[in-house]
Amino acid sequence: MKLNIALLKGDGIGPEIVDSAVRVLEKIGEKFGHEFCFTPYLIGGIAIDTVGEPLPEETVNGCLRSDSVLLGAVGGPKWDNLPGNVRPEKALLGIRAAMELYTNLRPARLYAALKEDSPLRPDLVEKGFDIMIVRELTGGIYFGERGYREGKYGTEAYDTEQYSRMEIERIARAAFEAARVRNKKVTSIDKANVLETSRLWRKTVHEIAAEYPDVTVTDMLVDNAAMQLVRNPSQFDVIVTSNMFGDILSDEASQITGSIGMLPSASLGATKRGLYEPIHGSAPDIAGQNKANPIATVLSAAMMLRYAFALEEEALAIENAVNRVLDMGLRTADISHGEEALGTKEMTEAILAQI
Numbered sequence: 298m299k300l301n302i303a304l305l306k307g308d309g310i311g312p313e314i315v316d317s318a319v320r321v322l323e324k325i326g327e328k329f330g331h332e333f334c335f336t337p338y339l340i341g342g343i344a345i346d347t348v349g350e351p352l353p354e355e356t357v358n359g360c361l362r363s364d365s366v367l368l369g370a371v372g373g374p375k376w377d378n379l380p381g382n383v384r385p386e387k388a389l390l391g392i393r394a395a396m397e398l399y400t401n402l403r404p405a406r407l408y409a410a411l412k413e414d415s416p417l418r419p420d421l422v423e424k425g426f427d428i429m430i431v432r433e434l435t436g437g438i439y440f441g442e443r444g445y446r447e448g449k450y451g452t453e454a455y456d457t458e459q460y461s462r463m464e465i466e467r468i469a470r471a472a473f474e475a476a477r478v479r480n481k482k483v484t485s486i487d488k489a490n491v492l493e494t495s496r497l498w499r500k501t502v503h504e505i506a507a508e509y510p511d512v513t514v515t516d517m518l519v520d521n522a523a524m525q526l527v528r529n530p531s532q533f534d535v536i537v538t539s540n541m542f543g544d545i546l547s548d549e550a551s552q553i554t555g556s557i558g559m560l561p562s563a564s565l566g567a568t569k570r571g572l573y574e575p576i577h578g579s580a581p582d583i584a585g586q587n588k589a590n591p592i593a594t595v596l597s598a599a600m601m602l603r604y605a606f607a608l609e610e611e612a613l614a615i616e617n618a619v620n621r622v623l624d625m626g627l628r629t630a631d632i633s634h635g636e637e638a639l640g641t642k643e644m645t646e647a648i649l650a651q652i
């Protein structure tokens with residue numbers, strides 16, 4: 298296959314970790330006979346500094362023209378005091394909207410080799426867990442009507458949660474499809490005892506469930522889900538939820554794995570072209586020091602091969618290489634416990650050697 302990949306390196310450790318993933322993809326290309334063409338575009342703080350806006354039109358057009366997009370991370374203290382519409386993070390919402398990426402897939406799994414990093418009790422860690430969080434990404438309260446108005450007690454601010462049946466149907470389908478190739482269990486999370494949007498969510502998810510008789514679906518209230526994730530995470534297979542609940546719960550799920558530098562994500566739309574990125578931020582505290590863990594970005598590249606290009610064998614080659622490196626006891630600083638820490642480049646070399 299010949300594939301064009303847009304690279305959005307961004308800020309902080311973004312360039313270092315994207316370079317690692319590019320090297321891994323190049324090795325996969327050599328081994329399996331694919332040609333990957335990479336084109337970098339500006340995003341985030343570096344785009345503000347260079348052209349005065351966080352998401353230049355050229356970047357959007359470049360991403361729309363490409364076969365898939367690999368993103369590092371954006372943001373940093375340098376841009377923290379800019380107004381909301383020119384902050385680096387604005388580019389993330391912008392690119393998701395422009396590419397119509399309404400599904401966010403965030404796997405949270407506990408690596409056997411990294412069990413001691415989990416903050417959970419040893420008996421829970423022993424059971425392990427492997428959860429796929431499917432978060433709705435372009436609707437709900439983050440995109441609803443908002444503003445200020447004069448109320449009974451003076452100035453008040455408001456944000457509005459809204460979901461259409463269509464938006465819920467398509468995210469539910471994404472969750473059921475994901476469950477089909479996993480353990481065939483979907484937990485739909487809402488706040489149906491309080492919110493009207495959640496009642497429509499629940500009803501619609503069950504309607505779509507009828508199309509997937511091989512998958513079981515259960516409902517859970519979001520407050521209970523927050524507890525269950527730390528009480529008994531192994532009960533979950535696929536979780537599907539709204540934009541804001543998914544934002545919060547996926548961060549909680551990532552924390553119980555104990556290793557933020559290990560977790561990839563995929564954002565998909567109708568075309569599955571998608572955008573792939575680590576879940577962590579730009580880590581300005583370690584930027585440019587060859588200290589960043591590249592694994593989350595490398596695993597994001599593996600997700601790209603699987604979801605954008607249906608290259609399952611190639612995706613597994615990357616995931617198995619990462620597993621082997623961890624089993625060999627090789628660690629970057631963020632996941633080391635006394636072992637000598639490898640730098641970003643050395644960890645990348647170690648992964649390449651296992652492909």
Ligand code: NAD
Binds near residue numbers: 372579589591593
């Ligand atoms: P962060 O994820 O960047 O860093 C949190 C901590 O984890 C830091 O100590 C950092 O050094 C460490 N860390 C993160 N990734 C690591 C890696 N790959 N290897 C080793 N250590 C790693 O979160 P933050 O400090 O809250 O945010 C920093 C900046 O990133 C902010 O400007 C924030 O807005 C931005 N941010 C961007 C994204 C994104 O681009 N998707 C997501 C979250 C935060």
